[in-house]
């Protein structure tokens with residue numbers, strides 16, 4: 001039996017290290033990565049978190065985990081970030097765009113970012129994914145194809161300006177984000 | 183490359199639900215739709231490794247002892263198969279002895295302790311053991327219902343070897359009368375699962391003339407026993 005999850009509560013910021021939202025920070029594990037990865041595209045991932053009333057969730061911890069630009073998890077790049085939502089319910093990460101990752105049974109997954117959401121009121125964390133709009137592999141992605149077509153848009157980030165991708169997370173209600181059970 | 187082994191699913195009742203009638207903050211934050219069962223891929227079966235300094239003594243700050251009862255908390259981190267998690271980061275955070283967090287949003291009328299930040303970080307050893315020294319936290323009020331008080335607890339954050347093993351939980355203390363009244367603790371239906379969130383007093387961890395010891399073992403999800411059934415979602 002695995003240990004039960006318990007809410008992170010509202011005071012989890014004691015383990016918030018704001019620099020962790022910048023995966024490319026000079027003193028972090030990926031220092032120099034933008035130069036190391038030929039074609040590694042620097043991106044910003046941003047969004048807001050809202051609840052079932054549409055109210056901003058201003059006390060959440062958002063974590064991301066994703067592959068390197070070559071689609072690998074076993075290279076030098078560490079695709080982990082953590083960010084607190086701010087007074088406007090916003091989160092924002094700087095990283096390199098991941099490449100396609102092998103799926104089960106010789107399939108290929110579209111580039112994606114795993115997202116974990118922790119907050120007061122979440123007895124266990126929520127998991128979802130961010131995909132990138134206009135990515136040809138989205139059409140054949142094994143996970144996206146399990147999602148009803150009308151809800152897929154809740155997983156697909158759209159560009160605001162080049163290199164900046166926006167994905168809003170709605171915990172509950174209309175246009176509720178698709179969450180995953182792993 | 184062979185496919186990653188899927189993780190075991192929780193025995194019903196051993197994990198809290200997302201929506202809980204008696205925990206008010208869940209009402210507008212718990213999703214209403216069923217989650218999509220996702221196949222386990224490299225994304226879920228890999229996790230970050232942290233090369234960070236540990237901070238195992240939370241009982242002192244700037245050379246000054248924090249106020250309160252010093253305690254040692256130790257335990258093993260294993261997966262459900264009994265395999266120790268090695269070199270795994272364990273983050274902890276908690277209120278001070280008076281029941282107040284060193285946090286701008288905590289406005290409970292209890293004193294802050296300038297020598298207690300309430301944040302720690304340790305790493306498991308080769309056998310999965312972690313250990314830190316801290317101050318026994320105090321109970322604190324929350325506004326969930328009339329006269330609501332959280333039982334004494336320490337928050338834990340763990341990473342397994344896969345992001346699907348990520349765990350944030352709370353450690354409680356034996357004999358706390360508030361446990362029987364706490365909607366967060368009680369949200370997990372299975373009594374055995376709840377008991378595993380309560381540390382036990384441990385004389386072997388206790389250090390003479392220094393501090394009482396508490397043992398808190400943590401189990402992360404293990405591999406599924408039925409990979410073929412679980413494999414294709």
Ligand SMILES: [Fe+3]
Nearest residue numbers: 009011335337
């Ligand atoms: Fe707490």
